[in-house]
Amino acid sequence: MCLYIVNSFEDMDEKSFEHIAGRLRDRAVAQARRFGLDIADAEDIAQDVMLRMWQMRGDLDRFRSPEALAMTIARRQVLNSFRRRPPESMDAVPADLASIAYGPLEDIEDKDNEEWLAARLARLPETWHTILYMRQVERCSGSEIAARLGIKESSVRTLLARARKILLEKMKERR
Structure with missing residues (x-):
């Protein structure tokens, strides 16, 4: 495996960016997957990260590590994607919980919990x-x-x- 090292990110062109892009993209996908995103959403996040990194290529020499920058961008993109999602309804009871038969002990606990909350x-x-x-x-x-x-x-x-x-x-x- 041959890595093309760039002395200064200011001089970075498309070819030299491609040499580091694969590693950065893989790390961005892994970062997004750690937050529980499925592979398609993680790929979208990685795409956004790579686009942002390309846009910043002239300023990358201000940062110590392009990998750390890519991980930070990925984390922020994931959090932004969570913020944009509509809240999930709590009205729907999962089917496996709806079928549980409650007995007298559960009824007593429920009544006690309701009284405590009230x-x-x-x-x-x-x-x-x-x-x-x-x-x-x-x-x-x-x-x-x-x-x-x-x-x-x-x-x-x-x-x-x-x-x-x-x-x-x-x-x-x-x-």
Whole structure:
């Protein structure tokens, strides 16, 4: 295997870029696969990485390692792809869970969990409880909640996050 070494990335042409591109592309695919993407999505990420690396070829000498730069770009591309995906619905129950028969012990545990959660919800400040109820039960959007309560949408997001955080902390303590 012969590697073509470039003294300066500024002088990099298409041929010299091709010599390092294969290695960078393989590493970008592997990076994307580590995040759980299927092969097709990982290939798309790698393609985006290679395009970005080609666009930056004149500035690559500012970085210590083109491999590290490619991995950083790949990681950011993967995270951006996750952000663009619509949230998955939690309404659908997987078929294997729907067929489980619950017995008396599970009924008692469910009742105990419901009572515990109801008590924790009752201890939340009224506004937090209202926002959480409107979002989780009534399925209102942030803008709808803001309009109905007469507050800013950013306040809705903040209060909703705080309420969820408090409940999550209490759940962790309970275990």
